[in-house]
Structures are given as C-alpha cells and as structure tokens.
Amino acid sequence: MMKRSVIDILDLSLEEIEGLLATAQDIIANPDKYAHACARRKLATLFFEPSTRTRLSFEAAMYELGGSVLSVTDAASSSAAKGESVADTAKTVSCYADIIAMRHPKEGAALVAAHSAAIPVINAGDGGHCHPTQTMADLLTIRREKGAFSDLTIGLCGDLKFGRTVHSLINAMARYPGNRFVLISPEELKLPSYVKKDVLAKNGIPYDQTTSLEKAMPELDVLYMTRVQRERFFNEEDYLRLKDSYILDMAKLRAAKPDLCVMHPLPRVNEIALEVDDDPRACYFKQVLNGKYMRMALILKLLEVEV
C-alpha cells in the first residue's frame, strides 16, 4: 500500500475533492454507517503550536469514526525542546499510530514529516503556508450553502497577506469556472502579488481590489472574513494598528444580498460583531461543523477505509 499524505489542497484532484464532499455529505445523512469505520485505528495529533479548535475537530472526527486518538498538545515543549527533529518525531509516531495530523509553526514542517513518516500525514497548518482541511471545510460550506462552486462573487476580507486560509481557498476555487474575487484589505495586508499573478491572472480569473467592505458588500455571494493574526507579525505596533481594520456588523450587512454566505475560519476577535451570529447569513459555526465532516472523509480516504 502506497501511503498518501495531504499537505496542500492542491495535492487533491478535483475528482478527489468531489469524492470527499460526497463522503462528507453521506456522513451527515447516515452517521451510524460510519460509527465503527475506523475501529482499532489511531490518529496522532501532533501540535507544535496551540490550536485547540483544529485539534478538537480532528479528534472529534476520529472518535466519530470509532477510532482512537493519541494527542500531543505540547509537542514544542516536549520532543522538540529536547532537540528532536520533525523527521525523527514523525518516524517515532509512525510506530504508534495509523495516521498523523500535524500542526507546526514552521512552513513546510508537514512535508518534512510526510517524507519521513511511514503513515499518512495530514497538514493541520504549517505556519502561514497551508491548511488544507480548513479549505475543505470552506468548500463543503460553500457547496451546502450555495449549491455550486461556479459563477460566484467571492469577497475575501481582512488579512489577505498572511492569511493562509485565503490563499488556499483562492487556489481551490480558481480550479472552478466563472468565479470572481473581490479582495478587501488594508494596503499593508493586500494579497501577495505572486498569488495574483500565479493563480488569478494565470487562470484568467477576474478580481477587484478595494479597501472598502461597504462598497463591495452588495455584489457578494460569499464573504470570507479573516482575523489579523498577532503571531504572523514580527512587529507588535503593526499588529495593533491593523487588527481592527474591518468589523462586520448588522449595519454593513444591510447592504448585502439576502442569500449571502458569511464565512470565517475562526477564532474571531473583533471582525464580526456578535449581533451578526443570529442572522441566517452567518455560516461560520456551520463551517466548524463542516470541518469535522471533511476531516472524517479525509481520514477515511487516507486510511483507505471503504464503508
């Protein structure tokens, strides 16, 4: 058996993503069918930086498949603190578990683990680089809320420079025809030119750039809000200046389409006012749940479990 890892959303073909979406939707419809699918299989969650929600999502996913979990929540202060390399950690954990979900602050860490591990590795976030299962959650949310991945005007708002979820979603959605992006950010946090050039321009995907969320709002089918993340800044002053650039509240939402889908990878800080939570257009907690279903589908696929 050739072990397969997922480091980047682009490691999955469109057909494979469709397959995962179909499995996730079948899990939602028939949860009992999957309740013992991964019995006697173990997922190791190796988290070298804290991310409670991603870890819980993976762990809940594995438990709902009837599997068990080996959880390392402070990998950075245990093995890594003793000087163990990521490669050696991956080899060691391969002796105990059947699949690894790894979060690490360094970009490319999951690929290093995948090269060394004898078991599949799922990248649960490698610094500011990739976070494919977040994108899978985003895709299932768009599929369930909008029905299709085509002919949508997708607004991306906030930190488009360091926001890996944004880059990954652009990469994923660029493979479907007819979509248009509206890039809403402060000047300092604009989408990097290589993403614009290598992904948007290269695929002939139309996009507009603006600093005004209000102006962009009426035309959007999907609004993807992001948090300005303190840990991505070397300079605290820059973070403080930019952290509250955009706040979505009911006043701004009044100009939006009635079927707008508001998404956020969470956790939020101030970007979405609490009052928005009760609006039917708020989809960010559904997104969390969708993330669990897609992680279940991915674990099944990588462990080659047929249900």
Next chain:
Amino acid sequence: MNIDAIQNGIVIDHITAGRGMRLYELLGLDALDVSVALIKNAVSHRTSAKKDIIKIDSDIAINFDVLGFVDPGVTVNIIRNGALVEKRRIDMPERLTNVIRCKNPRCITSTERAIDHVFKLTDRKNKVYRCIYCETKA
C-alpha cells in the same frame, strides 16, 4: 590572453560574461588542489560577444545543476588525452538540491537538522525556483 590547452579535464564554456566568478564559488573550485583558470570577458570567435570560461585541469565531478541554475546554456566540454570526448549544453534543472539555501526564516529548513534544501523549477520562462517546503522564491 592565452591559457594552455588542458590534457585531461573540463572546460566550461559560453558562460555569460560576469557570471564566471559565481560559478567558480558555487562549484567549490577554490577548494581544488589542481590548476583552474577563470577567464573573464573572453571574446567569442563565433559571435564576437564577451563570455567567461572556466578551465579545470582535472576530470572532477561537476554539479551540472549549479551550472544550469546560474547560467543555463553554458556548455561543458570533457577533455581526455587532449581531445574533446563529450560536449554538453546545460539546461535549467527541474530540481536543485543543496545548491542554494531557503532564506525564509519561517521555513522548516531554518530549524530542522540534516535537511536537504530543495528547490523546484515552477516557471521555466521566468526562471523561477521555489522552495519545496515553503514555496518561497529562490
């Protein structure tokens, strides 16, 4: 200026004028205990344009990836017993292993021990190489 012909060794020819010294350093020729000539701004007999040439008076193993990365289009001539036995035009390699290092401080290569620094060619036309770990441009 005349440099004697070599009997057994390697001539790297058609180096873009000015890139000879970079190649000399990246190929580690300074560490060799054999005669090495680096000729700058030689005039091509064929085109009359300026070029650099490196002559190595020994049949050493050359890292062709370094040549293809720094100056695609150079030619490598292998000389044995005073005669040309092989001539190769060097193109851009698809992958570069341990030729250059990733400069991104957030990349895993900045902390992981014993890791190869690997770059892949992502855009041949614009000669763009990216780190396979963090995708930072070389």
